[in-house]
Amino acid sequence: xxxxxxxxxxxxxxxxxxxxxxxxxxxxxxxxxxxxxxxxxxxxxxxxxxxxxxxxxxxxxxxxxxxxxxxxxxxxxxxxxxxxxxxxxxxxxxxxxxxxxxxxxxxxxxxxxxxxxxxxxxxxxxxxxxxxxxxxxxxxxxxxxxxxxxxxxxxxxxxxxxxxxxxxxxxxxxxxxxxxxxxxxxxxxxxxxxxxxxxxxxxxxxxxxxxxxxxxxxxxxxxxxxxxxxxxxxxxxxxxxxxxxxxxxxxxxxxxxxxxxxxxxxxxxxxxxxxxxxxxxxxxxxxxxxxxxxxxxxxxxxxxxxxxxxxxxx
Amino acid sequence: xxxxxxxxxxxxxxxxxxxxxxxxxxxxxxxxxxxxxxxxxxxxxxxxxxxxxxxxxxxxxxxxxxxxxxxxxxxxxxxxxxxxxxxxxxxxxxxxxxxxxxxxxxxxxxxxxxxxxxxxxxxxxxxxxxxxxxxxxxxxxxxxxxxxxxxxxxxxxxxxxxxxxxxxxxxxxxxxxxxxxxxxxxxxxxxxxxxxxxxxxxxxxxxxxxxxxxxxxxxxxxxxxxxxxxxxxxxxxxxxxxxxxxxxxxxxxxxxxxxxxxxxxxxxxxxxxxxxxxxxxxxxxxxxxxxxxxxxxxxxxxxxxxxxxxxxxx
DNA sequence: CTTTCACTTAAGGAAAACTTGTCTGACATG
DNA sequence: CATGTCAGACAAGTTTTCCTTAAGTGAAAG
Numbered sequence: 102x103x104x105x106x107x108x109x110x111x112x113x114x115x116x117x118x119x120x121x122x123x124x125x126x127x128x129x130x131x132x133x134x135x136x137x138x139x140x141x142x143x144x145x146x147x148x149x150x151x152x153x154x155x156x157x158x159x160x161x162x163x164x165x166x167x168x169x170x171x172x173x174x175x176x177x178x179x180x181x182x183x184x185x186x187x188x189x190x191x192x193x194x195x196x197x198x199x200x201x202x203x204x205x206x207x208x209x210x211x212x213x214x215x216x217x218x219x220x221x222x223x224x225x226x227x228x229x230x231x232x233x234x235x236x237x238x239x240x241x242x243x244x245x246x247x248x249x250x251x252x253x254x255x256x257x258x259x260x261x262x263x264x265x266x267x268x269x270x271x272x273x274x275x276x277x278x279x280x281x282x283x284x285x286x287x288x289x290x291x292x293x294x295x296x297x298x299x300x301x302x303x304x305x306x307x308x309x310x311x312x313x314x315x316x317x318x319x320x321x322x323x324x325x326x327x328x329x330x331x332x333x334x335x336x337x338x339x340x341x342x343x344x345x346x347x348x349x350x351x352x353x354x355x356x357x358x359x360x361x362x363x364x365x366x367x368x369x370x371x372x373x374x375x376x377x378x379x380x381x382x383x384x385x386x387x388x389x390x391x392x393x394x395x396x397x398x399x400x401x402x403x404x405x406x407x408x409x410x411x412x413x414x415x
Numbered sequence: 416x417x418x419x420x421x422x423x424x425x426x427x428x429x430x431x432x433x434x435x436x437x438x439x440x441x442x443x444x445x446x447x448x449x450x451x452x453x454x455x456x457x458x459x460x461x462x463x464x465x466x467x468x469x470x471x472x473x474x475x476x477x478x479x480x481x482x483x484x485x486x487x488x489x490x491x492x493x494x495x496x497x498x499x500x501x502x503x504x505x506x507x508x509x510x511x512x513x514x515x516x517x518x519x520x521x522x523x524x525x526x527x528x529x530x531x532x533x534x535x536x537x538x539x540x541x542x543x544x545x546x547x548x549x550x551x552x553x554x555x556x557x558x559x560x561x562x563x564x565x566x567x568x569x570x571x572x573x574x575x576x577x578x579x580x581x582x583x584x585x586x587x588x589x590x591x592x593x594x595x596x597x598x599x600x601x602x603x604x605x606x607x608x609x610x611x612x613x614x615x616x617x618x619x620x621x622x623x624x625x626x627x628x629x630x631x632x633x634x635x636x637x638x639x640x641x642x643x644x645x646x647x648x649x650x651x652x653x654x655x656x657x658x659x660x661x662x663x664x665x666x667x668x669x670x671x672x673x674x675x676x677x678x679x680x681x682x683x684x685x686x687x688x689x690x691x692x693x694x695x696x697x698x699x700x701x702x703x704x705x706x707x708x709x710x711x712x713x714x715x716x717x718x719x720x721x722x723x724x725x726x727x728x729x
Numbered sequence: 730c731t732t733t734c735a736c737t738t739a740a741g742g743a744a745a746a747c748t749t750g751t752c753t754g755a756c757a758t759g
Numbered sequence: 760c761a762t763g764t765c766a767g768a769c770a771a772g773t774t775t776t777c778c779t780t781a782a783g784t785g786a787a788a789g
């Protein structure tokens with residue numbers, strides 16, 4: 102009756118069997134024969150002194166002891182696998198995993214990736230478009246590009262340039278709505294993806310900055326910034342969009358920025374990675390490329406007037 | 416360069432070495448020779464392709480890869496050990512681990528344990544006196560006795576009798592302070608351990624229940640209920656104490672309850688265990704004994720007037 | 730200068746884990 | 760109702776892993 106850990110291979114066999122609820126599938130996962138797995142389970146049961154599985158005719162089910170052991174075993178092996186692959190990743194200079202929000206991925210990263218791939222053919226880039234927060238130390242992600250006013254504690258954080266929003270529309274619409282005042286009659290497109298900001302950086306704020314009364318503003322709402330910009334490209338209306346989201350569409354003539362008035366928000370994009378990861382070549386390469394790519398468009402809109410949203414009186 | 420998990424014995428060797436920062440101690444922990452451990456670490460490093468430790472003259476230190484791997488490895492093995500011992504515990508009908516707050520342990524459980532041990536010699540009882548919440552499913556604890564108004568979700572919960580508080584003091588002091596009114600001049604002992612209750616169940620509440628003005632009340636404060644009762648036993652003053660904390664001291668004459676007025680709180684002690692653990696013999700035995708032991712003192716203080724603290728106007 | 734300490738290296742042997750092959754019992758199909 | 764199939768159990772033999780003993784290295788401590 103030892104209280105020490107049982108043979109780990111047996112435990113792992115149990116974990117696989119419990120996850121698949123099948124000895125055969127577990128054996129396949131571990132690349133062993135079903136016989137070997139059966140033996141491992143049996144030996145674990147002998148160690149414990151009680152069965153972990155109830156053998157039914159064509160299936161197995163966990164006994165109470167099995168149900169007690171399974172979650173913890175799974176958790177344990179998950180942590181080990183996790184730790185091991187993190188360590189492997191540390192040594193792998195050929196792949197780079199980047200996470201960014203869906204909007205930035207669609208409107209900024211994706212159109213430029215070909216360029217990065219061409220200048221760094223040795224790096225295999227993987228994109229993970231998701232808003233959910235990742236733990237760079239635990240998840241298999243090397244770089245996160247995040248929008249907000251985050252504290253980024255314990256991380257290497259490089260904020261990108263000032264972030265501001267302007268109305269954008271198709272050239273057609275721009276002719277119909279020549280002044281900020283006239284926008285009050287335009288179909289408005291609202292980007293709800295940044296509604297968490299405080300102070301809010303939305304159509305009412307921009308109208309106030311422009312000195313136009315901000316009555317209740319109807320219009321179409323989108324939960325994702327890229328969808329809002331896409332809608333504007335399609336001529337559906339006038340969107341208030343963040344700078345990085347519109348660069349390509351403006352450069353290629355689908356959208357125009359008729360009014361030289363933008364509202365600035367304190368929230369920024371930041372380039373985040375672990376401090377100890379800053380030295381890894383693929384991360385340096387990507388960061389250098391990322392920042393250089395941003396600088397390329399530094400003097401677009403040099404003539405625009407940028408008003409901090411904090412200064413726009415409510 | 417397999418991405419699969421490396422040999423688990425090697426990983427465990429690494430975990431032990433990283434925790435002790437010493438191969439020799441790790442070898443001792445795993446009951447192997449230092450040579451075997453050295454070999455395991457070496458094989459793990461070969462698997463990974465890079466050293467995990469930097470061998471110094473008389474010590475080892477982790478490389479960056481080692482620092483990346485160590486926390487996750489520790490977490491993983493901790494989870495496995497945890498899961499295994501929980502499962503063992505499930506089968507072990509000879510030991511029973513109970514956690515309770517320090518006050519109940521000192522004033523109620525400890526004095527009665529001899530009785531339990533005598534009637535159940537086959538059960539080895541372990542007490543863990545701590546206020547910190549335990550996860551019965553994760554920690555090595557079978558039964559928790561907790562005070563409060565908890566929801567006890569997912570647990571088998573048996574609340575014990577109505578909980579109320581009365582002033583207690585030594586017989587000497589009782590002569591000097593014959594009326595509730597006179598207590599205003601008595602040295603008061605405050606039990607801060609239940610200050611989290613709302614509505615508060617403290618001296619001001621009792622005085623209001625007694626119809627005595629509750630000016631600011633100086634006195635000695637204790638963070639633990641048992642210390643407050645001990646102080647009262649020592650004649651330091653008058654304590655407002657919960658029923659279970661004073662039974663023994665009253666039965667044995669160290670304390671008296673001169674005023675037949677108690678304030679009742681909604682918070683109770685509950686006997687908590689996992690639903691699936693209810694069947695285990697040592698848990699049933701302990702619960703039966705616990706509840707019977709409480710019933711033994713059911714008709715102490717039959718004549719006391721108990722006022723719910725909610726009814727005591729602020 | 731010698732001792733000691735912590736880890737390494739090498740070789741042999743014990744214990745584990747795996748494979749092949751056979752067997753059992755129940756479900757499912759014709 | 761017979762039979763093919765499927766999931767797992769069991770046995771024997773082999774491979775691999777793992778551990779031990781014993782000798783060795785190099786730096787710090789006495």
